[in-house]
Amino acid sequence: MLTELKEEERNVLEVLKLLARSVMPQKDITHGIEHVERVVRLCLYIGEKVEEEVDTFVLLASAYLHDISRVSDDENHEALASEISEDILRKFGIREEKIKKISHAIRAHSFSSGIEPGSIEAKILSDADKIDAIGAVGIARVFAYSGKHERSLNESFEHFSRKILKLKDKMYTKPGKEIAEERSKFVERFLEELDREIRL
Template sequence: MRLADFIDDPRSIELIERTRGYARHFFEREGTHGFSHVERVFNLCLHIGKEEGADLEILALAALLHDVARPLESAGRVEDHAVEGARIARHYLRSIGYPEDRTEAVAHAIEAHRFSRGPEPGTLEAKILSDADKLDAIGAIGVARVFMYSGEHGRSIEDSLRHFEEKILKLKDLMYTETARRLAEGRHRFTEEFIERIRREIEGEI
């Protein structure tokens, strides 16, 4: 995906690419919340943001920085990666002289991206980031991530299916934007079909 297809300003593109490099160094290894997840959320944000008329620079920065503290949470060093990620984003953006009001817009989107805890997204950019993060848990990518996580944590296929029922299949109805709701429909349908197929195979159907 070419960033120039979404953003015209060369200075904005330079800032986003600089931020991509900064964000990448927080991720020492891949996994369900590795930098590949960040890149997919970033791509979704730009596509949704273009459709919804969002500020794409703020959205792109928030997407790249939204999980920088996830490795710290996984290691038990911070309680909430969204809160810590917003703090890191503020420090980084202030250090490069980014305008304070726009810094706060990025930080708010990061703080509000988790659907399971507050605060509620209060801006369009925050809503889109939350939607994109949820979309990456549905569909073919979502299925792959569930079983990747299960492999990492020794979880059975049956446990994984319970996770789909308890969390993943509920995400479709939690989207904020019309564009994300439309995208979620197809991904949700694929997930349902996959679950139905794997249950049949578990029961020995041929």
Template sequence: MKLEEYIKDKGSIELIKKAEGLARNFFEREGTHGFSHVKRVFNLCLHIGEAEGADLEVLALAALLHDVARPLEDKGIVEDHAKESAKIARRFLTSLKYPKVDEVVHAIEAHRFSRPPEPKTLEAKILSDADKLDAIGAIGVARVFMYSGEHGRDIETSIKHFEEKILKLKDLMYTKTAKKLAEERHKFVEEFIERLLKEIEGEL
């Protein structure tokens, strides 16, 4: 669905498109955490947010801006991209006199499942869920091997990453909608790894 099918207010749509334009400028190249990841998280947020009755404007802004500092973290310029992304979002939205800056900033600060703070609002929980969902399923499999290619990891190391992180994400979802989506994606990953292990052993 297009943005206009979720959000009807023209002012909100214009603001969200401004945020998208800002976010795009931070990503010099694609990869496991490129702008395509941001757009998938954005789409998931709108889908989950509509089902869960969230503030879609806050959610859309948080989704688009949640990883803007990720390239800076990858380069070692900042330590925590979530905190830095939240700072960038605050400056941007404050300059536009946006009234719900704190809600957007909290969602961005709390989107990483492995670091505090815990998400307190529905919008923050949905952003965290959407970010985790993009690491599961067919997309999740593709991203793991993209990352492995970027960092010279072999297949066995990739499988270990699935076991240590990816297969645990299903149980970390907050919302009912995300839990349902995670079940299906998790099953796909389990079946993929099972077949991959068999093929490594020459069984198929």
């Protein structure tokens, strides 16, 4: 369950929201501001459903800042985003303990980072970020990325099998697993139809 936010925490989160909206790409549907805002909503949904106590400020600050370095397709964007986030949060006078929790959640959220989430907030962010890559939105994001990087239809198809359909097995929370399973079934149905049409 989510903890109640203090007034100063609400104020900082409002600034972080504005910062994300001003820095993140507006029309990049793969890793732009729309992705960040969906991840925030998923974090709130999962955070409300889990049995553990969730630090709402840590969770939402992590969600708003998790892709703050996504100005390019850097492989290690999560490491840079965590460093940038620490600098930003220190300017607000956030306690070092909370800064470290936020930094860890950001570092551990990426599919390819290999870092195991060590807190409930990090687990929720990891789930939310991956869930946004599954389902109808996930399909749209794959093809948007493919268009941008000149990936063929067959290469996109392979990407679903190689990565997207494996994400449901990378969930840490019960609500995350439920959402990921449902969305994965939709992707599987889509791929069956796509495969049928490609082979026709």
